[in-house]
Amino acid sequence: MARTQGSHAEITGPRIQAAAQRLFADHGYAAVSMRQIAGEVGLQVGALYNYTPDKQALLVSLLEGHMHDLLDTWAALPQTVEPMQNLESFVRFHIAFHMARPQAVFIAYMELRNLTPDNFTRIESLRRRYEDALTTILDRGRASGDFHIDDAKLTTFGIIAMLTGVTTWYRDGGRLTPTEVQDHYWNMVRRAVTA
């Protein structure tokens, strides 16, 4: 059965993204050439330009794809207005999502410096939308008297950094299961915002 060009594009596009992510994570954006990315997926470098205008476009689409995945997956979860439960879902979701994508997380942090100013602004605004989701939960919990926090913005930064840090040490098959890791971190976060 002959493949259409469309099905080629559907298969090759994601393979290019995956190759770029792997190479950027291993060597850093600045050290990776379009030729190397093409080589990884078995394309001539000329053919690679049919899929993406340049390396910057590839980087943005990786970072933007990561942030959209994050926002969409969180938005698709059943939400509750009860602040404590809502915060617990956020904590468990954030750990599970990031644990599954250590490479994407690494690039999202490391390669911000290589974005053009416009692209940086776009990615930053997505990141801010995600942070705002947590800040809103914290503000609601403070208003209801469930949480005792001084500064919802700083608490947001603190919680997100703590949870994302899991990707730097967690290994599959280690001492703790993913659920045990979530349990421990949820205990820390719960205490940090109550008491």
Next chain:
Amino acid sequence: MARTQGSHAEITGPRIQAAAQRLFADHGYAAVSMRQIAGEVGLQVGALYNYTPDKQALLVSLLEGHMHDLLDTWAALPQTVEPMQNLESFVRFHIAFHMARPQAVFIAYMELRNLTPDNFTRIESLRRRYEDALTTILDRGRASGDFHIDDAKLTTFGIIAMLTGVTTWYRDGGRLTPTEVQDHYWNMVRRAVTA
């Protein structure tokens, strides 16, 4: 007055380190050449090899220097055996130390992947020594009944990630003074380990 070769080395060595740190932070280790580093400090690339055997040696000396600074500065602070005070000093120290060195912190996290296995092991063991300092404080506080924590190792990872995260958003002259940042984070950490 003629300069001796010794005083040249004393001035040039640190300038090479500073240039390497700046270039690694801006472009990533893999994208930076010895020629670029030499150019930054106004040396011929041949002369650069009088100061360092290769780029890997420069990277290790940056990461090792950072960890030794961290360990030595912490060890030089007046220590107390009172767990709550001890933890508070650790939190304030960690934030102040890292806030002052965002580039070194960035490289210490990002360029671990570019260390040879032996060098990685050396840096990791220094990092573990620092983590152990915090774990010991937490263990003592648990033994004395001051702290309620489930897992001192995970609490160590959580606290260090939360505090180091300050370097990703803190800017001089922003909304909060360094001391206010420390106050907020100390409140979060104190609550996370008590309650």
